[in-house]
Amino acid sequence: MNASLLLLIVALLSGLAFWAGRSRSLVVAGVGGVRTLNSLPFYYGSLTAFWCALPSLVVIFLWSIFDGVFIEKLVHPLIAPAVLEAAHGNMDLVMNQVRNLAASHVSAASVDPSVVAAAERLNSLENINRWAQAGVALSFAVIGAIWIWLRINPQLKARAKVEDIFRWLLFSCALLAILTTIGILLSVLFESLRFFQRVPVTEFLFGLEWSPQTAIRADQQGSSGSFGAVPLFAGTLLIAGIALLVAVPTGLMVAIYLTEYASPRMRSLIKPVLEVLAGIPTVVYGFFAALTVAPLIRDLGLSLGLDQWLAISSESALAAGLVMGVMIIPFVSSLSDDVINAVPQSLRDGALGLGSTHSEVVKLVVIPAALPGIVGSILLAAARAIGETMIVVMAAGLAANLTANPFDSVTTVTVQIVTLLVGDQEFESAKTLAAFALGLVLFMVTLGLNYFALYIVRKYREQYE
Missing domain, CATH: 1.10.3720.10 (MetI-like)
Incomplete structure (x- = not known):
């Protein structure tokens, strides 16, 4: 199941959870009607929809971050040592070849059999991974919706809980912006420090000649830059x-x-x-x-x-x-x-x-x-x-x-x-x-x-x- 279809199903489940939570609030209100509820039915439905969508979205997000690392770790043992030696020990280069073969971007006849086996294993693991991700995410969505649905009663402060969720969502967006800025700064800073290990800061900031051409290979005659x-x-x-x-x-x-x-x-x-x-x-x-x-x-x-x-x-x-x-x-x-x-x-x-x-x-x-x-x-x-x-x-x-x-x-x-x-x-x-x-x-x-x-x-x- 691809990510787009999974997100669509989560959205549909959230809409269904909203309707179920709102209907449940009207049922528990009894003969007194909406006036006996602590919050409007809309907030009970929104709370149920949030508890349906948020856990599943967190699972999808975290799963998408770490699944590639675990899958590649399971594929690495299938690659022959000779293939790794030919790539000068660069596993990323070999895995790039495996991914290209798995996506049918290159012909299997021109690569090592161990790479072909790794590509087949990669396709199999990714297929299992997609279905496992969908199953876990949808399970969390259903469990979260049912849990909050069973807790709906006239005394439940649904409006306050919905506002708290919105407050945390807004805080998360602000924190995400700050962390993104810090991440950009650190990534640029670390690479800049590597550059300044090769070129003095004074030469970079006060040098009057800019010619960054350098020799690509050690045996090549070229400018040092x-x-x-x-x-x-x-x-x-x-x-x-x-x-x-x-x-x-x-x-x-x-x-x-x-x-x-x-x-x-x-x-x-x-x-x-x-x-x-x-x-x-x-x-x-x-x-x-x-x-x-x-x-x-x-x-x-x-x-x-x-x-x-x-x-x-x-x-x-x-x-x-x-x-x-x-x-x-x-x-x-x-x-x-x-x-x-x-x-x-x-x-x-x-x-x-x-x-x-x-x-x-x-x-x-x-x-x-x-x-x-x-x-x-x-x-x-x-x-x-x-x-x-x-x-x-x-x-x-x-x-x-x-x-x-x-x-x-x-x-x-x-x-x-x-x-x-x-x-x-x-x-x-x-x-x-x-x-x-x-x-x-x-x-x-x-x-x-x-x-x-x-x-x-x-x-x-x-x-x-």
Whole structure:
């Protein structure tokens, strides 16, 4: 029985349990009716449905985590030692071959007979495992539903128990988010520490040359690699800075115009058009930057004679930054618009009543009051700009140049992370592990931006009664 069918059966049983629990509550209420019950019949049904679904879902979740490990442990003894020796003792490589054969992705005629036997055993164990999982999960569902159904009586505080279950579910979701964040951080941190065992931290953080090409084999003549990440940091900051110079003033001015000056008809026309920009795929922005903006900037630079002092490239940070700035305008304008709209109208009326002009009200009252939300919108836009990849690849290139020239080609941290993880380089190499070090630095930079934003919010926040 596959997982989808099993979950569907659990959902149907839960619906049946809800009906049974609700009906049971009406029966035990007797002639006094619903008024004699501690809670409404809906809560008795919900409690029964929860006790039907939750135990079975926990069983399915835990079973799915550990079943693969036990099954593979039972398959390992069937593999001949010669096969393991041919794989240099790498059992994962052999098991990958066994799984491919079990899924009929490779022909059985081209593999060792012990591998064929292991694949047959794997298929048999997985079939038994699926039915055993279904049987145990459905048994827990039925037992849980029957147990709580028998306990239904007028004194049972079903509503309080249902609310407790919801409270624990919400707590579990919050805990899951925290644990996921910690897991991501630890996975990146451990791989980064392995990288820093091969490359000094000072070389990575302060080195001025980025050339991560390394020899794949020990007997291969190749570069030992240069892992100075300063060109990547500089390129990321240059492109993100250009994008923010475009998006923040434009988005903020648009928000102020829409909230303070535009008529309702004009607002209803402009706001949806602006928000359409957020739904355009980044690859479309990349095409626009590569085919239209980048050649236009290059031709403009050449026509102005800037090539005599600056390098003018067909792929430039300016092209990527400008298009990226257009892309993140809705992030600034929409959030700032909502925040400015939330400023109490009484503040505007009071300032106008004291003789302030409309522009003075906006500058001295509305913007300070909405500053925390505006800072949040700018932070979101900055994070979006720092994490963008497709536009940079198509419009700014892959060259790790250390330059402040916006007409030159540069690359960013996110682009290099993708580049390092693509290809035939082994995972243990410094080239691949460098991607995790870059990810760790990006995480720390984002954390610093969040802390700075919180500091600004606390310092300039306006509180009203």
